[in-house]
Amino acid sequence: MSLIEISAKIEQILMMIIESGGEVTPESFDELELFRGKLEQKGESIAFVIKGVIEGRIDRLKALKEQVCAKLKAEENARDRLRTYLKEAMIATDTKKIKGDLYSITLREPSKIIEVIDDKKTPAKYITVETIQKIDSRAILADLKAGIDVPGYKLADGDYSIIIK
Structure with a gap:
């Protein structure tokens, strides 16, 4: 018998009790x-299924995810080190291009970038202002709980949650 069927049967029994006064x-x-x-x-x-089976699988998957992320980071670092190694060798030998059987490698001239010497001296025309509006839901909740009316909001019940110990 499913949980829904059991709940329905309990509800049915309770309704019969209510109907019988x-x-x-x-x-x-x-x-x-x-x-x-x-x-x-x-x-x-x-x-038991939640705690004994599913949460165990979740923990193993999280550990596997961490291992994969660490391996990915190691591979990215290896790639970056080899790229830097090749670039530095090409710069040191003034080699602009390497033509191989599988790949062609070109040492690109560096693009122009800005170097900040003192950002406090930046002229106003180069400064942009970003305004971020964020609703303070905790303050709204506190005011509503205190009986203060907040236009556009009302106090409601959240969802039930299950605690398994």
């Missing part, structure tokens, strides 16, 4: 206890 018969009590027990068993099984 709130009278709990021994049969309805036993049936309610039976399905609450099934709900607890099913919940325990689901918690």
